[in-house]
Amino acid sequence: MCTVDGTHLMLPDEDKIKRVYPKPKAGPNGESGYPDARVVALVACGTRHLIGAVFGTTSIGETTWALGLLGH
Incomplete structure (x- = not known):
């Protein structure tokens, strides 16, 4: 039996990273925190x-x- 679970990782606040992984939205007019990446794992x-x-x-x-985990 397997399960799928996901989480978020905070990434360094660098321009090259923010181009791919944007910061989370903070209300209608901005962003907050650090860039975010989503990780989903099959365990x-x-x-x-x-x-x-x-x-x-x-x-x-x-x-x-x-x-993307279906082949595993």
């Missing part, structure tokens, strides 16, 4: 082994990123 429930993982921008939801 074996019994052994807790990491079977596979995908990552990318937070503008795409966990369920969409999880489709």
Whole structure:
């Protein structure tokens, strides 16, 4: 049996990173914090082994990123 779970990682606040991973929105007029990346992992429930993982921008939801784990 396996499970899929996702999380966010804060990345360094550098221009080259912000081009790919934008900062989260803070209300209608701004952004806050650090750039964010989403990580979605496929894990074996019994052994807790990491079977596979995908990552990318937070503008795409966990369920969409999880489709990249189907081959595992």
